[in-house]
Amino acid sequence: MINKLLSVKRTLAMRRWFYFVGDSSCITLAIYVAFLLRFDWKIPGAYNLLLYIPSILLIKLLVFWFFNLHNMSWTHTGPHEVVTITKANIVGSALVFLVIHVFNPAQFFTGFPRSIFVADFVLCVFFITGFRLLKRLYLHYTKGSFAFGKQTLIVGAGDAGVLLVKDMRHQNETTWAPLGFVDDDPGKQGIDVCGLRVLGKTNDIPELVEKLKIESILVAIPSAPSKVIQHIMEEIRKTPVRDIRVVPGVKRILEGTVTVSDIKEIAIEDILGREEATVDTESIRKMLSGKVLLVTGAGGSIGSEVVRQMIKYEPRKVVALDIDETDLFNLQQELIQKSGGENVVPVVADVGDWTKIQRIFEAFSPGIVLNAAAYKHVPMMESYPEEAVRVNVLGTMNLLNASIKYHVERFVMISTDKAINPSSVMGATKRTAEELVRFYNSKNHARFISVRFGNVVGSRGSVIPIFQKQIVSGGPVTVTHKDMKRYFMSIPEAVILVLQAAASGTGGEIFLLDMGEPVRILTVAEEMIRLHGLAPDKDIPIIFTGMRPGEKLYEDLMTPLEKSEQTAHPKIFKAINDTIKTDIIKQVALLEKAAVEGDKPRIIAILKEIIPAYNPQLHP
Ligand SMILES: NC(=O)c1ccc[n+]([C@@H]2O[C@H](COP(=O)([O-])OP(=O)(O)OC[C@H]3O[C@@H](n4cnc5c(N)ncnc54)[C@H](O)[C@@H]3O)[C@@H](O)[C@H]2O)c1
Structure with a gap:
């Protein structure tokens, strides 16, 4: 069920509604919990939450809109996003303070406890961030640390690809999040290798990049002659992906030591000639x-x-x-x-x-x-x-x-x-x-x-x-x-x-x-x-x-x-x-x-x- 929910293709309008509903709930919850904490879980009837909550909601939603919080990636919330959320909340809480304590229109907010602002600010940052981290936390729980990296496609489900994915798991890799392999071997189509699906052949790269929102491609076939690498590059070039990496020479595969640290940016040497000679x-x-x-x-x-x-x-x-x-x-x-x-x-x-x-x-x-x-x-x-x-x-x-x-x-x-x-x-x-x-x-x-x-x-x-x-x-x-x-x-x-x-x-x-x-x-x-x-x-x-x-x-x-x-x-x-x-x-x-x-x-x-x-x- 959760999987289905996460994989639903979201339109822009859906995404905005989703954030509108989610953020409204977080803001409401924050102010309500702030009152509960302030009054030892018994809010006196004199406080008109039905007036306070919609007013604060309106102000904060407008500020969050201004800070573009509704356009954040649900999968990639990180330190940068947390800073933006905190800034939006500082501005939001400051405006709420001004409206309630300084302007206080028609004396509606007279008697509003000042200590609520601090608790509301902290809780609101916490809830809004937590809401945006939900998907990542779910993915991390189900898929391990792969949830945190760039959406990655691995080209080549052979020895190098397998050793690489194993090392990524071992190292609790957070740079790349491999979503699957492509491999031209007809016998490998649709099977799971190291827990990741072989999603298609190299010709399918453009389609897969679009479908899976791939951000990074790792080419893990060190034995491939330059013609094959050139063909793969032609397919990759049809996509907007520019983060293309390769794993190095065959020797490392023979030694069984392909590691994440071997991954390097693709260079012309990889396209023209590769270190593949094995000698006595x-x-x-x-x-x-x-x-x-x-x-x-x-x-x-x-x-x-x-x-x-x-x-x-x-x-x-x-x-x-x-x-x-x-x-x-x-x-x-x-x-x-x-x-x-x-x-x-x-x-x-x-x-x-x-x-x-x-x-x-x-x-x-x-x-x-x-x-x-x-x-x-x-x-x-x-x-x-x-x-x-x-x-x-x-x-x-x-x-x-x-x-x-x-x-x-x-x-x-x-x-x-x-x-x-x-x-x-x-x-x-x-x-x-x-x-x-x-x-x-x-x-x-x-x-x-x-x-x-x-x-x-x-x-x-x-x-x-x-x-x-x-x-x-x-x-x-x-x-x-x-x-x-x-x-x-x-x-x-x-x-x-x-x-x-x-x-x-x-x-x-x-x-x-x-x-x-x-x-x-x-x-x-x-x-x-x-x-x-x-x-x-x-x-x-x-x-x-x-x-x-x-x-x-x-x-x-x-x-x-x-x-x-x-x-x-x-x-x-x-x-x-x-x-x-x-x-x-x-x-x-x-x-x-x-x-x-x-x-x-x-x-x-x-x-x-x-x-x-x-x-x-x-x-x-
Ligand atoms: N680079 C290639 O693509 C390539 C391909 C095939 C063959 N080769 C051959 O390999 C040889 C070396 O090529 P490279 O690419 O390493 O060239 P290079 O210019 O990088 O290296 C040649 C070195 O010889 C040194 N040298 C020149 N005169 C010298 C002298 N009198 N005494 C001592 N040292 C001297 C230079 O200081 C230089 O460090 C050349 O004969 C070249 O034709 C090169």
């Missing part, structure tokens, strides 16, 4: 545990994540090398805060400085070297090819030479999809570095490998932080070309796959990471604008700036001469290419000379000789 952590532990690890470019997007992940495998020491002292300092501070950072040694150095590199190898004797130091900005390196050569080619060669000299066990170079059929100096220099790694490996029977992958989401200087800034400052968002596409993977996922590839490499391999489907940059821009609750082209304009020097519309992950071979890990492939460039050292020496002399055309010409597929773009 034992092989990575075997490679890293107890060893001295050297990470170059440790202050950068990839390098810093490599350090973060490496320290979880209990290495003896991680030497974090970078030329940028600020980035290194920030990383060090972060690690100190998180884990003490005792076994991380920051080293400020330039990979292009052979003497310094030797000294570092001699001092630390690293067992594993991971080279993530690079100059990566394509248009910038078109202007400074000598710098791209110095860092990407000669820096890598210095590290390779030192690795041979100081008997490094494993050398891993981070490469990029821009190295394939390069159209830029940056891509051509990274490709030359790959060739160097293979050459050094072949000559020394070492375990030197490269891992190639496409764009990661949110790295420094990538489109996402740039779009973020542009949107926050009101636009426009600048996209180079409407058809430009890029791969997107989360940085943690790329790095764990790099470590997995490194652990499985026997030497000389170029590993490729399966990046999923490439995404149009225009789509990324639109999604990000929508995530800010704005409309692309309406609230934030998108303008096309034209391709920049060295940029390509699409990136490949393999050259035409390479064949791919699946490894034991479904997301890691090997590029098979048996030809080793035997004259690479001679060519790199020429490249070094051209770079020292700052002879840009010569640098381009030598790079073209080393990498015949290099298609340099002509710049003015």
